[in-house]
Amino acid sequence: MNFLTLTSPLDMHLHLRQEAMLQAVAPLSAETFAGAVIMPNLVPPVDSLERVHSYREEILQACGRDDFDPYMALFFRNYTREELEAAREHIIGIKLYPAGITTNSEGGVSQIEEAEPTMRLMEELGIPLHVHGETNGFVMDREAEFLWVYRHLAKTFPKLKIIMEHITTAAAVELLDEYENLHATVTVQHLLITLDDVAGGMLNPHLFCKPIAKRPEDRTALANAALRAHPKLSFGSDSAPHPVHKKECCGCAAGVFTAPIALQILAGFFDQNNALDKLQAFVSDNACRIYGVTPPKKTVKLENKPFSIPAKYGDVVPMWAGQEIPWSVAEIS
Ligand code: NCD
Ligand code: ZN
Numbered sequence: 351m352n353f354l355t356l357t358s359p360l361d362m363h364l365h366l367r368q369e370a371m372l373q374a375v376a377p378l379s380a381e382t383f384a385g386a387v388i389m390p391n392l393v394p395p396v397d398s399l400e401r402v403h404s405y406r407e408e409i410l411q412a413c414g415r416d417d418f419d420p421y422m423a424l425f426f427r428n429y430t431r432e433e434l435e436a437a438r439e440h441i442i443g444i445k446l447y448p449a450g451i452t453t454n455s456e457g458g459v460s461q462i463e464e465a466e467p468t469m470r471l472m473e474e475l476g477i478p479l480h481v482h483g484e485t486n487g488f489v490m491d492r493e494a495e496f497l498w499v500y501r502h503l504a505k506t507f508p509k510l511k512i513i514m515e516h517i518t519t520a521a522a523v524e525l526l527d528e529y530e531n532l533h534a535t536v537t538v539q540h541l542l543i544t545l546d547d548v549a550g551g552m553l554n555p556h557l558f559c560k561p562i563a564k565r566p567e568d569r570t571a572l573a574n575a576a577l578r579a580h581p582k583l584s585f586g587s588d589s590a591p592h593p594v595h596k597k598e599c600c601g602c603a604a605g606v607f608t609a610p611i612a613l614q615i616l617a618g619f620f621d622q623n624n625a626l627d628k629l630q631a632f633v634s635d636n637a638c639r640i641y642g643v644t645p646p647k648k649t650v651k652l653e654n655k656p657f658s659i660p661a662k663y664g665d666v667v668p669m670w671a672g673q674e675i676p677w678s679v680a681e682i683s
Contacts (some may be wrong), residue, residue, distance in 0.1 A: 358384035363586025380418035395425035443478035504529035520571030535586030579631035
């Protein structure tokens with residue numbers, strides 16, 4: 351197949367930042383995606399309905415088009431029933447970060463039990479819970495050590511829709527089938543790289559993110575789930591732009607920037623694995639069903655024609671900068 355047409359691709363985990371960075375990156379997502387779940391880890395975090403409204407306005411202005419729907423997420427804290435009832439129609443879910451686990455998560459949750467009253471309300475009101483599932487243990491084990499929390503929450507709140515964000519392990523893939531109310535997103539980098547690509551040879555800061563890329567067998571399990579468009583799995587890029595001076599330095603920030611190249615890379619990966627017919631479900635249909643969204647209509651025609659990934663987008667170095675990949679975007683309408 352030389353062409354593949356995708357309808358309304360969705361990115362169910364995206365960092366757009368603020369101010370100049372927002373202005374630079376929002377149009378890049380809005381070009382090829384019809385909607386995205388917008389992460390609330392700003393400074394200060396997006397933790398009120400007012401902030402949801404104002405941040406959404408900023409995003410729409412930065413995109414400057416009406417065929418991209420930002421699905422807003424609140425930053426988890428303990429909310430009152432009144433707050434949740436008011437916010438419900440305006441958000442896709444609430445994102446929980448364990449305190450201090452990743453970029454701008456200092457205000458996150460330190461004791462999961464303390465978060466349960468709000469989760470009980472979310473379950474009752476039908477508000478999904480998005481989770482950054484890592485402990486602060488040994489870096490390669492952080493997701494595995496967190497899985498009991500997913501099990502505990504899935505059992506305690508059987509009607510709460512829980513999204514395991516950016517899963518990176520075979521064990522997390524298995525967990526998806528254990529509880530009806532567990533769903534997940536996976537990034538493009540975790541389908542393609544392992545820890546070796548980050549730190550096995552020369553250190554590559556542009557592939558450093560949280561959770562860190564894991565072992566070959568984890569990558570295989572994630573790839574198998576994505577390539578068959580596992581019905582509880584959606585694409586979420588976790589595209590997380592940082593200016594080059596925050597990446598190429600001592601104390602490199604976590605985050606891989608993939609938004610403008612994610613679909614092209616995915617097309618190459620699905621093609622290589624004879625699974626192009628599953629890409630529509632993985633990048634849109636599954637998400638529409640799981641999250642109950644109806645994105646704006648956007649058609650992205652991809653072509654089996656080489657594309658050189660730019661060295662930089664503004665001040666941000668993307669994944670695989672300067673490399674040639676086999677698929678490109680031919681037309682967007
Ligand atoms: C994200 C960021 O930079 O905001 N970084 C990352 O490595 N993924 C935060 C996050 O999603 O963990
Ligand atoms: Zn993220």
